[in-house]
Amino acid sequence: MPAPIIVFLHDARYDRVYQAVSLLATAVRMGRPAYLCLFYDALASLVAGTWDDVETLRALGDDPPWRVAIALGFARNEGPPPTEILAAARAEGCKVFACSTSVRIMDLDPVDVAPKVDAIVGMATMLEAAGEGAVALYI
Known part of the structure; x- marks a missing residue:
């Protein structure tokens, strides 16, 4: 079995x-946990319910100009929003966990x-x- 992605x-x-x-959706399509x-x-x-709000890229004040360019690019993007990508990944087996400490904090x-x-x-x-053997990414 391939190494999991977390x-x-x-x-x-x-x-x-x-x-x-997007990384997780790709991983499950490749057969990885x-x-x-x-x-x-x-x-x-x-x-x-604010995951799909591209405006979160612009709400950070003095950000570098490239962040505005990314926001504009996402606004033009006709692909699915993050919640739809996650739903598709979950349908293929991706598991989503909430940190119990974060829930409290x-x-x-x-x-x-x-x-x-x-x-x-x-x-x-x-x-x-x-x-x-998991590949762990912190984002």
Whole structure:
């Protein structure tokens, strides 16, 4: 069996969310086990329903000009938004975990989080699920 891919997603900025879910969707299509582990802003944004908001790229104030170019490129993009990419990846076996500590720190209601993820777990469970030899990415 190919090595699993595990993505630890901390940031809710559109380009990072898009990158994370695109990597995972590609991994499951290639037959690799894939796991998305959500923390802090990434988790809160998914629960709030703002993952598909490309404006998160422009909301950072004094960002470099290239970030504006990326935002404009995504705005022109006719491809699926991150939530649709993630839904397709999940349909092919990608698992989504919410960090239990992040749920508490971000003052999220577990009842609101649960429908968006496969499980609310601690980091040890995330690492055990990925298994040995996993490719781990922090975004």
